[in-house]
Amino acid sequence: xxxxxxxxxxxxxxxxxxxxxxxxxxxxxxxxxxxxxxxxxxxxxxxxxxxxxxxxxxxxxxxxxxxxxxxxxxxxxxxxxxxxxxxxxxxxxxxxxxxxxxxxxxxxxxxxxxxxxxxxxxxxxxxxxxxxxxxxxxxxxxxxxxxxxxxxxxxxxxxxxxxxxxxxxxxxxxxxxxxxxxxxxxxxxxxxxxxxxxxxxxxxxxxxxxxxxxxxxxxxxxxxxxxxxxxxxxxxxxxxxxxxxxxx
Amino acid sequence: xxxxxxxxxxxxxxxxxxxxxxxxxxxxxxxxxxxxxxxxxxxxxxxxxxxxxxxxxxxxxxxxxxxxxxxxxxxxxxxxxxxxxxxxxxxxxxxxxxxxxxxxxxxxxxxxxxxxxxxxxxxxxxxxxxxxxxxxxxxxxxxxxxxxxxxxxxxxxxxxxxxxxxxxxxxxxxxxxxxxxxxxxxxxxxxxxxxxxxxxxxxxxxxxxxxxxxxxxxxxxxxxxxxxxxxxxxxxxxxxxxxxxxxxxxxxxxxxxxxxxxxxxxxxxxxxxxxxxxxxxxxxxxxxxxxxxxxxxxxxxxxxxxxxxxxxxxxxxxxxxxxxxxxxxxxxxxxxxxxxxxxxxxxxxxxxxxxxxxxxxxxxxxxxxxxxxxxxxxxxxxxxxxxxxxxxxxxxxxxxxxxxxxxxxxxxxxxxxxxxxxxxxxxxxxxxxxxxxxxxxxxxxxxxxxxxxxxxxxxxxxxxxxxxxxxxxxxxxxxxxxxxxxxxxxxxxxxxxxxxxxxxxxxxxxxxxxxxxxxxxxxxxxxxxxxxxxxxxx
Ligand SMILES: Nc1ncnc2c1ncn2[C@@H]1O[C@H](COP(=O)(O)OP(=O)(O)OP(=O)(O)O)[C@@H](O)[C@H]1O
Ligand SMILES: [Mg+2]
Numbered sequence: 001x002x003x004x005x006x007x008x009x010x011x012x013x014x015x016x017x018x019x020x021x022x023x024x025x026x027x028x029x030x031x032x033x034x035x036x037x038x039x040x041x042x043x044x045x046x047x048x049x050x051x052x053x054x055x056x057x058x059x060x061x062x063x064x065x066x067x068x069x070x071x072x073x074x075x076x077x078x079x080x081x082x083x084x085x086x087x088x089x090x091x092x093x094x095x096x097x098x099x100x101x102x103x104x105x106x107x108x109x110x111x112x113x114x115x116x117x118x119x120x121x122x123x124x125x126x127x128x129x130x131x132x133x134x135x136x137x138x139x140x141x142x143x144x145x146x147x148x149x150x151x152x153x154x155x156x157x158x159x160x161x162x163x164x165x166x167x168x169x170x171x172x173x174x175x176x177x178x179x180x181x182x183x184x185x186x187x188x189x190x191x192x193x194x195x196x197x198x199x200x201x202x203x204x205x206x207x208x209x210x211x212x213x214x215x216x217x218x219x220x221x222x223x224x225x226x227x228x229x230x231x232x233x234x235x236x237x238x239x240x241x242x243x244x245x246x247x248x
Numbered sequence: 249x250x251x252x253x254x255x256x257x258x259x260x261x262x263x264x265x266x267x268x269x270x271x272x273x274x275x276x277x278x279x280x281x282x283x284x285x286x287x288x289x290x291x292x293x294x295x296x297x298x299x300x301x302x303x304x305x306x307x308x309x310x311x312x313x314x315x316x317x318x319x320x321x322x323x324x325x326x327x328x329x330x331x332x333x334x335x336x337x338x339x340x341x342x343x344x345x346x347x348x349x350x351x352x353x354x355x356x357x358x359x360x361x362x363x364x365x366x367x368x369x370x371x372x373x374x375x376x377x378x379x380x381x382x383x384x385x386x387x388x389x390x391x392x393x394x395x396x397x398x399x400x401x402x403x404x405x406x407x408x409x410x411x412x413x414x415x416x417x418x419x420x421x422x423x424x425x426x427x428x429x430x431x432x433x434x435x436x437x438x439x440x441x442x443x444x445x446x447x448x449x450x451x452x453x454x455x456x457x458x459x460x461x462x463x464x465x466x467x468x469x470x471x472x473x474x475x476x477x478x479x480x481x482x483x484x485x486x487x488x489x490x491x492x493x494x495x496x497x498x499x500x501x502x503x504x505x506x507x508x509x510x511x512x513x514x515x516x517x518x519x520x521x522x523x524x525x526x527x528x529x530x531x532x533x534x535x536x537x538x539x540x541x542x543x544x545x546x547x548x549x550x551x552x553x554x555x556x557x558x559x560x561x562x563x564x565x566x567x568x569x570x571x572x573x574x575x576x577x578x579x580x581x582x583x584x585x586x587x588x589x590x591x592x593x594x595x596x597x598x599x600x601x602x603x604x605x606x607x608x609x610x611x612x613x614x615x616x617x618x619x620x621x622x623x624x625x626x627x628x629x630x631x632x633x634x635x636x637x638x639x640x641x642x643x644x645x646x647x648x649x650x651x652x653x654x655x656x657x658x659x660x661x662x663x664x665x666x667x668x669x670x671x672x673x674x675x676x677x678x679x680x681x682x683x684x685x686x687x688x689x690x691x692x693x694x695x696x697x698x699x700x701x702x703x704x705x706x707x708x709x710x711x712x713x714x715x716x717x718x719x720x721x722x723x724x725x726x727x728x729x730x731x732x733x734x735x736x737x738x739x740x741x742x743x744x745x746x747x748x749x750x751x752x753x754x755x756x757x758x759x760x761x762x763x764x765x766x767x768x769x770x771x772x773x774x775x776x777x778x779x780x781x782x783x784x785x786x
Contacts, residue, residue: 055663073582082669092660096682098763105678106668137763151664158668 004031006066006162006193007052007084013060014044014051021047023217024061029162034194036204036225039214040240045197046089048214049164052195053084082110085155089167091147093139093154099126100135103154111158118157125153129183145176149183156187163187165196201244205229213237288337290328291344291358292320295436295723297461298522299364299382300324302343302720304546308525313341315630316712318546318720323457323522324362327381327510331360331491334506335499343720344710346436347415350375351614352710353492355621360503361492364455366417368485377490378503382515384487386421386480387459390451391444392470401478402426408450411440417486418453424480436719441466442728453480457519461526466726527724535730543721550717551738553631557706557713558699558742560635565642566692572597572647573654573684574676597647604644610705613637617709634711638703642695649691653684686757693750697743714738 007029014022021044029035037045050056052063054070054077063070070080093102103122107113113121126132129149139147148168155163168184169177181203188194188207198204204211205225212222213234221234232238292300294313300322303310310319311329320341332339342358349365352358353375364384367377388405390396396408406427412419414433422430431449434440440452445468454462459471474480491507493500510518540547576597581587604612617633620626628636657680665675685692704715712720718735722728 053667055666078669078671080669081667086664086667088660088664088667090660092658092664094661094664094679095658096679096686098759106670109674109678110669133765134763138759141763154668 005029006031007195008064008067009048009052009061010064011061012048012051012058012063014047014056015059021217022051022058025217025219027212027219029193029195031161031193032191033209034188034196034207035210035212036196036198036208037212037214037219038198038201038204038228038240039220043214044217045214046166049086049166049195049197053081053086053164055086078110082106082158083161085158085160085163087148087151087155087163087165087168089170091139091144091151091171093147093151095139097138098135099131099137099139099142099150102139102150103157106154106158122153122157125156126150128186129153130179143176144172145179148172148176148180152180152183152187156192160192162193162195165194165198167197167199169198169200199244201229201241213240215240286337287340288328288332288335288360289314289340289342289358290324291342291349291352291361292324292363293346293349293436294318294320294341294343295438295720296322296364296458297465297526297723298322298457298519300362301526301724303527303724304542308521311339311341313343316343317549321522321525323382323519324364326518326522327491327507328360328362330510331503331506335502342710343712345708346413348614348618348708348710349492351618351622353494355618356494356625356627357618357621359493359497359499363492364458364489365492366486366488367490367492368417371492375492376495376497376500377492378500379507380484380488380490381507381510382489382519384455384457384489386418386482386487387454387456387474388451388472389441389444389454389459389462389469390472391447392468394450396450396472397470399472400475402474402480403478405451409448410451410453411443411449412453413437413440417482418455421480421482421486422453436723437462438719438722438726438728441469441726442722444469445728457523460523462726464523465526535727536734539721539725539727539730539734542725543717546717546721547714547734547738550712550714551742553712554700554703554714555742557634557638557703557711558696561638561642561699561703562646562692562696564635564639565644565646565695568639568643569646569650570681570685572601572643573650573681574673576647576651577654577676577680578672601644601647604641605648608705609637609641609702610708612641613706613709630709630711633709634703634706637706638699642699645695646688646692649688649695650681650684652691653686653688654680656687657683686754689750689754689757693747696746696750700742700746701739 005028009025009027012022012025013020025048037048039045047056051058058071065080065084068075070077094105097105100119100122103126104115104118107118107121108115123132126135129152131146131149131153134142134146142150165184169180172180177200181200184196185203185207196204208225210222211225211228212219213228214220215236221228221232221237228237229241232241294300294302300320302313302318303321304318306312306319308321309326309329310321311325313320320343325341328339328341342352344352344358349361349363350371353361365371388399390399396405399405402425405425407429409429409431410422410425411431411434412422414435419433422428434443437458440449441462443449444451456471462469463471491503493503575593578590581590613634616637617628617630620628661679661683662675665679670678703713706713707716707719714735718731722731725731
């Protein structure tokens with residue numbers, strides 16, 4: 001049973017100046033759940049994820065992690081971030097570190113693991129994403145798909161409770177998209193809790209437990225993949241999917 | 249823009265306060281910053297033969313120069329020895345730039361100025377003088393084969409380009425010549441001699457002993473003998489040379505007693521010996537070889553000091569730059585109190601950077617070294633003062649360089665580090681600074697090279713770095729051009745080595761161009777999900 005609630009987003013608002021990007025978002029994430037967020041460009045999907053791990057400060061509402069407000073003054077933000085990982089559209093591997101160091105650095109500095117332990121954990125994860133042969137490479141010596149697989153291993157290495165993905169395949173050439181999606185679906189099957197913003201409809205449909213459709217700063221509709229993709233209730237959802245499917 | 253203005257006002261205010269503090273301190277009488285430990289410390293340029301010069305051994309009764317392996321000798325040194333003996337103290341020569349002499353005295357770094365100085369009313373405002381210890385007449389030094397070589401009267405110098413030493417009565421006296429072209433004053437005599445030889449000036453006003461020295465040492469120069477009543481008119485305040493002491497100096501009467509005991513005949517004899525003993529130009533064989541033989545040690549020590557200043561200054565400045573970079577990028581804390589503290593530190597650092605970038609290092613050095621002694625009665629070792637100033641000054645520049653380096657690091661790097669849960673300091677140390685430093689390295693190399701060259705201004709507080717050594721050597725051997733040629737060569741070798749070295753460091757930081765694939769499974773298996781076609785790389 002996926003009952004235990006990990007993350008709760010409550011009446012979340014976010015404005016940049018007088019531009020209100022998120023308008024009253026409510027979202028629950030349960031343990032072991034894979035939740036996908038789809039929606040048009042500019043609808044606020046990235047902004048939502050960035051608020052969840054506090055890369056942006058919400059301007060209203062609350063976000064609760066294990067029923068504790070992450071916005072409270074005494075909340076330990078760095079510890080929280082170690083438990084809520086993020087995979088970025090533009091990979092953001094540390095350019096000064098090689099592949100192995102990228103996957104080790106969070107473990108040794110934030111989790112204070114000893115280097116040997118961190119190394120073997122990193123090697124196992126790199127093995128599982130198929131990047132073990134490239135431990136010596138620097139990020140700029142790798143293809144986009146390879147970089148993103150390392151970034152996923154880096155996030156996994158922290159043993160997070162939740163992983164957030166912000167369009168992890170949008171910056172990739174088409175031939176590299178699959179290798180990353182494969183890695184992610186393998187992860188989904190391990191029971192990790194994941195929140196995925198994506199434009200890959202087929203993928204969202206295949207791996208998600210819940211799909212949310214975001215439109216103009218609100219979560220317009222959510223449900224099982226089947227509900228959303230086969231029987232969308234909202235007209236906005238129908239229009240978006242129609243436009244999207246015809247384009248692919 | 250109002251923000252920027254505010255910062256500037258803050259910087260100005262700090263400078264103003266410093267100035268007021270120093271001025272206030274200047275009016276109160278100052279106790280000697282250094283303890284009276286049986287030394288009689290005498291300030292002089294050690295580069296104004298025959299009054300004072302620098303030599304490399306103790307021959308002819310020379311006195312060791314404080315903080316160096318060289319010796320000073322000359323008329324002034326011989327007078328100083330007599331006084332010290334009468335006071336029951338050991339004479340110590342403190343080699344100081346001309347302009348640095350009065351502050352060195354008022355701040356207690358020295359006990360007396362015996363440097364061929366005249367007791368002008370201007371100087372009497374800040375320091376006191378003993379009775380005359382040498383009566384000198386003014387003269388003019390010109391090119392031997394030049395247009396003015398046969399002049400006998402000031403009138404002959406109509407239309408001539410004449411200069412003199414900065415802040416001396418000699419220079420002021422040039423205005424007595426009708427129709428003269430008064431060139432800007434110069435810093436020292438070697439420079440003026442070189443200027444005559446190169447033809448940029450026609451002559452310089454000087455004292456007779458200096459003139460005869462110049463004539464003796466350099467065959468291209470000639471001292472003018474003015475006909476009676478046709479030369480410079482001088483008043484005793486300006487032509488008589490006296491010993492400068494602090495106001496209220498306890499031994500002033502005693503010194504006057506000693507001076508009274510040296511007869512005019514003895515004075516002339518001491519001066520004649522000085523002219524005879526002054527170092528001569530070793531004109532035998534290859535100039536380079538003889539220069540190296542005679543002054544190699546001095547050049548080596550000067551080079552060593554320059555390297556020490558530049559290396560320590562750049563290294564410490566770099567560390568300051570990193571710390572400032574870390575502090576100035578701390579994100580705004582949530583609590584109000586901490587935010588206030590951070591704002592205050594940011595402001596303080598901004599002031600630091602503006603003040604030290606906005607004022608010349610030569611001024612900073614003088615304020616720290618002389619000011620601290622005068623206002624706070626602190627006696628800082630001059631090498632330590634130099635190291636502190638170079639470090640703090642470089643720190644201000646490198647802080648801005650590092651800030652630029654940090655700004656140039658991609659935002660994604662910060663976000664990824666934050667997302668892993670790194671603290672600000674962990675993020676800076678592991679991710680941001682390594683990249684920022686790599687980006688800043690060319691600019692830091694520049695700072696290093698600038699430090700090698702610009703530490704030459706520290707001669708104002710008598711630090712014997714390479715340029716100061718060069719000035720000294722040129723003052724002794726009168727080979728201005730050759731000496732500075734060698735000095736430039738040494739500077740060039742140092743700066744070239746540094747720029748090569750840093751290229752290597754950059755290469756090292758960039759790491760190897762290629763990486764090794766760790767095993768044979770070049771092809772990464774990618775199980776397909778929902779994809780229609782297989783798109784493996786060939
Ligand atoms: N830092 C910011 N300052 C001002 N406006 C911003 C900022 N970040 C995002 N926005 C605005 O917020 C809106 C939502 O942006 P967001 O990146 O969340 O959209 P998205 O749904 O992720 O789009 P895409 O699918 O293209 O990634 C956009 O109109 C954008 O211009
Ligand atoms: Mg986005």
